[in-house]
Amino acid sequence: MDRRASVVAGIRDVAPFLLGIVPFGLVAGAAVVAAGLPPELAVGLSVLVFAGASQLAAIDLLGTGANAAVVVLTVLVINLRMMMYSASLAPYLDGLSLRERVPVAYLLTDQAFALSVTRFEADDVARPWYYLGVAASVWVVWQTCTVVGVVVGASVPESVPLEFAVPLTFLALLVPATKGRASGTAALVGGTVALVLATAPFNLGLVVGALAGVLAGVVAEHVVGTDPETRGEDRA
Amino acid sequence: MREALLWAVVLVAGVGTFAVRFSFLAVFERTGSVPPRLQQALRYVPPAVFAALVVPALVFGGEGSGTAAVTPLRIVAGAVAALVAWYTESVLWTICSGIVALVVLELLVGVV
Numbered sequence: 546m547d548r549r550a551s552v553v554a555g556i557r558d559v560a561p562f563l564l565g566i567v568p569f570g571l572v573a574g575a576a577v578v579a580a581g582l583p584p585e586l587a588v589g590l591s592v593l594v595f596a597g598a599s600q601l602a603a604i605d606l607l608g609t610g611a612n613a614a615v616v617v618l619t620v621l622v623i624n625l626r627m628m629m630y631s632a633s634l635a636p637y638l639d640g641l642s643l644r645e646r647v648p649v650a651y652l653l654t655d656q657a658f659a660l661s662v663t664r665f666e667a668d669d670v671a672r673p674w675y676y677l678g679v680a681a682s683v684w685v686v687w688q689t690c691t692v693v694g695v696v697v698g699a700s701v702p703e704s705v706p707l708e709f710a711v712p713l714t715f716l717a718l719l720v721p722a723t724k725g726r727a728s729g730t731a732a733l734v735g736g737t738v739a740l741v742l743a744t745a746p747f748n749l750g751l752v753v754g755a756l757a758g759v760l761a762g763v764v765a766e767h768v769v770g771t772d773p774e775t776r777g778e779d780r781a
Numbered sequence: 782m783r784e785a786l787l788w789a790v791v792l793v794a795g796v797g798t799f800a801v802r803f804s805f806l807a808v809f810e811r812t813g814s815v816p817p818r819l820q821q822a823l824r825y826v827p828p829a830v831f832a833a834l835v836v837p838a839l840v841f842g843g844e845g846s847g848t849a850a851v852t853p854l855r856i857v858a859g860a861v862a863a864l865v866a867w868y869t870e871s872v873l874w875t876i877c878s879g880i881v882a883l884v885v886l887e888l889l890v891g892v893v
Binding site: 565567568569572582583586589590592593594595596598599602603605607613616617620621622623624625626627628629630631632634635636638639643646647649650651653704705706707709710711712713714715716717718719720721722723727728729731732733734735736737738739740743750751754755756757758759760761762763766 | 797871
């Protein structure tokens with residue numbers, strides 16, 4: 546398949562997933578307004594961080610005046626999973642120079658990873674161009690929805706508890722991620738530890754809870770065995 | 782937090798996130814693939830992180846350090862949204878059902 550056709554194939558494959566990104570992107574914009582932060586910060590987060598779940602967590606923490614180092618640490622813990630994506634993608638793109646891998650890394654998302662690795666197995670596309678079609682589409686939709694979210698969020702009446710959309714978005718990501726026994730254990734321990742430490746200083750409950758949950762998942766895997774195919778199914 | 786500090790946080794978080802994304806893409810030729818131990822642990826990051834984010838936010842209404850008043854309406858609305866998430870696996874329907882549930886519950890409590 547030539548370059549152009551590969552880009553088009555990527556766009557076509559990602560299209561149904563883009564619909565799933567829309568509400569998430571709108572929340573990433575609206576939550577900034579709901580938290581009383583400067584609206585431009587929403588765009589800053591979407592362009593510089595470009596990772597939905599971590600953006601929402603950062604907005605939440607920044608809105609409550611959390612410690613700056615804790616905010617950064619929280620973002621990095623949430624985004625750690627992308628190290629796995631980086632590793633899975635690398636062998637397929639070994640024809641690219643280091644410089645060419647910079648945009649690949651910047652555009653890496655759950656969707657770009659999942660679709661590309663699946664399609665690269667079939668080996669019927671020009672890989673970097675297919676990746677570009679998928680990943681750049683996600684980027685464009687994400688940035689657009691962030692801006693729309695800021696505008697819409699500013700005009701939602703006060704009686705609608707818009708900030709509640711943030712935990713609800715995480716809930717929508719959590720539920721499909723816990724359908725195995727080991728991952729269910731990771732979630733149970735992560736949630737419980739974070740709850741117990743909810744009043745801990747510096748909002749460290751999240752980071753400690755997350756690490757405890759990961760540890761519990763690894764231990765549980767030794768006991769009950771590997772979950773049947775639990776891929777990170779979250780949406781940005 | 783002062784605005785300059787807000788932007789500094791966003792910038793550092795962005796650079797750090799890029800480093801995570803670039804990690805193995807950058808060093809693959811030298812190190813080969815991810816050590817299996819690390820790969821195994823990374824698989825549990827999504828469920829652990831999302832649960833650690835969701836549970837305190839529903840129980841304590843997402844209030845930060847120090848203040849911890851239980852928010853029963855949010856727990857109930859969250860349970861409704863969790864059921865919807867389980868059956869639909871849709872972000873949109875989860876958000877809509879949870880917000881509607883919370884608004885309705887707040888109205889009911891206001892009436893009683």
